[in-house]
Amino acid sequence: MRKKELSYYVTSFFTEYLSGEAGLSINTIKSYRDAFILFYKYLEEAGICKISKLKMDMLNADNITGFLDWLEQSRCCSIRSRNQRLAALKAFCSYVIRRSPEESALCQGVLKIRIKKAPQKSVEYLSGAAIEYLLKMPNSHSMQGIRELAMIALMYESGCRVQELIDLRVGDIAFRSPNTLTLTGKGNKSRVVPISINAANILKAYLNSAGIDDTVHPVFVNRYNKTLSRSGVSYVLDKYGQIAHKARSDLFPSKLHPHILRHSKAMHLLENGVNLIYIRDFLGHSSVTTTEIYARCSPELKRKYIEQAGTLITETVEEYSDGEKEALIDWLRENI
Structure with a gap:
């Protein structure tokens, strides 16, 4: 029986397994794709192998270790990015072993590579006073202002990830008592989170002013009525962040990133005595271990x-x- 080459496994991994059997989100699949693109680039730059001559034995522990070091040293990637690329290659090796046990020895070498431990960073978050100040900044009487206020209020109130905000549809909002959002997070897992009456009223005012009522319509779009991008969300928060920092450097860091609102919500829940288990479910973490970082940083x-x-x-x-x-x-x- 003729031995299958690397390209065969990579093709089936991406076209059949990831979106089908594994059911991974499009963003995770893109991240895995980028890992392979970078790995191929490394093999060429290091003079190990040309892409046109890739063979299965190129996927060995020595090459993967060299690739990971290259990511850090030549491309200045963070340890977290290094570990994400390794996770993608490990997932591929596990897939290959299930498909072709004869490749076990080669793939097991990759699976034994350990993730690199990164120094733990403190969680950056805003105080309650800073959140209150930030929410007063947008001009709620203008179309643009009410839209941006709704974005900021929703990111803080729901603790959603940026992609969850982008993917939010009108039908995912339930205006009732209590008002709730259905968020779809990593791994296409959905969760229902409550929002306050004030946040719900801001959201209603925005949707009414924008004339958005179709249940499948994205809640937030750009000026061209296209799906909002991650950079678009970052732009809005950074705009107000710069103004806020100039006015109140005691309350705001020099730069605001969208995740800081998620961190802030988690910290405020924790400081108000909410159990870590509930915060884990609220944020959509797969494990309470991820949530525990907030308890260590306050x-x-x-x-x-x-x-x-x-x-x-x-x-x-x-x-x-x-x-x-x-x-x-x-x-x-x-x-x-």
Whole structure:
């Protein structure tokens, strides 16, 4: 039996598996595609192989490791981007093993490559006062202003991702008690999130002024009535962010990115005592581990945890039991 080449597996991986069996979103598929484009580019630039002569054995651990280092060193990609590219290649190798077990030895070498640990960044978020200031900036009496106010209010109220905002349709909004949005996130997973009466009223005013009522129509479009782009969302927030920073540098960083509103909502929920499990579901995280980063980044929460621990101090000093030691270590690991 003739051995199948790399191009065969790549073609079936993208045309059959990812969108069909795996059911991945178009954005994830594009990310995987970009990983292969960059990998091919690396093989050519490094003089390893021309694209026209690609063979299956080019997908080995040494080449993949060299590719990952090239991403960081030559293309100045972040560790997160490096790990995303590796995840795409690992997903492909897992697929190949299922299709052709005879390629297991080659692919297992790639699957054993470990992700690179990145230094944990602090979560950047806005205070409640900053959010209040930001929401007062757009001119709600103009068509453009009410549209931009609705965008900002919705991003904060729902904690949605940028792509979720772009994909939102009029039919995904339920104006009732409580007012809700149905958001479709990563992996095409949907979740229903509540929004306040104020946010719902802003949204109603925008839709009425824009004359948008078709349930399949995107909630937000650009000036040409085309689907809003990620850069379009970033432009709106950056515009107000620059003005706000000049006026109140004590409240605003030098640049606002759309995700900062999502972070802000999560932090404000946490600081108001909402359980991490509910915040995980609200944000659409697949694991509470992802959500826990917010608990580690709030000085106010750390202060509360320390004060709570302080109330346990007694006048007498006794040795901890083994169980108490383990409980203390777990508490410190989770909260500090």
